[in-house]
Amino acid sequence: MTTEHAARYKKLVHDLAEAVPTRDKALETAQCRKLMAVYDGDLAARYKAYDWGTKKTIKKFDNILIAQLSVDILDRLETILRSATEPVSIVFYNTIKGEYYYYVAEYLTDHDSRKKAIHQDRALSSFLTAKESAVSSAMSVIDPIYLELLICLAKGYHLMGMCRTARLTNNWAYFASEKRKDQLDEEGLKLSVDIKERMRKLTNSWMDDAVYGISY
Numbered sequence: 001m002t003t004e005h006a007a008r009y010k011k012l013v014h015d016l017a018e019a020v021p022t023r024d025k026a027l028e029t030a031q032c033r034k035l036m037a038v039y040d041g042d043l044a045a046r047y048k049a050y051d052w053g054t055k056k057t058i059k060k061f062d063n064i065l066i067a068q069l070s071v072d073i074l075d076r077l078e079t080i081l082r083s084a085t086e087p088v089s090i091v092f093y094n095t096i097k098g099e100y101y102y103y104v105a106e107y108l109t110d111h112d113s114r115k116k117a118i119h120q121d122r123a124l125s126s127f128l129t130a131k132e133s134a135v136s137s138a139m140s141v142i143d144p145i146y147l148e149l150l151i152c153l154a155k156g157y158h159l160m161g162m163c164r165t166a167r168l169t170n171n172w173a174y175f176a177s178e179k180r181k182d183q184l185d186e187e188g189l190k191l192s193v194d195i196k197e198r199m200r201k202l203t204n205s206w207m208d209d210a211v212y213g214i215s216y
Helices: 003-018 029-049 055-083 087-107 113-136 144-159 163-179 186-211
Strands: none
Touching: 055 087, 087 113, 087 144, 113 144, 144 163, 144 186, 163 186
């Protein structure tokens, strides 16, 4: 674990603890966006902190990682979601929850297919719950919180082998948001640009996979 990784993780847990809404106080969109940037950074740091090429190392850290996520992150998210009533809160926190389940599923690689399948299902369920709330509340696709959900959903589909659906979800979200980007404020535009850059990289990586013989 790097110093930066540890600092980001500590900040994420602190921010989640501070953001548990009371019954008379809904989570503001600005708070969601702030946390979104923090948890994106945390996940990116995690990816850099482990040796993905060594299955023995990966297996060694499985139980530590899952326990850490369950206690520090997922339990807090469950607490928050039990109190959440605003659509933006429901969308945002279910997206985070799904992303952490996705991360664990990907981290397990292929050496424990049963655990991997369980976490894949939990990730997809969280993403679909978030999407249902976004659609029912008429959240705009240009909203960075909704855009973050869609890239997470695309990655979830891809992890489960639903590669065509993953590509369609990712590409539709990218182009739909690009057409209306002039409707965003400065903060929203910055977040949107960052997310769409990740979408572009995903599309390129999936195209590279196809070139090298992975069937979609």
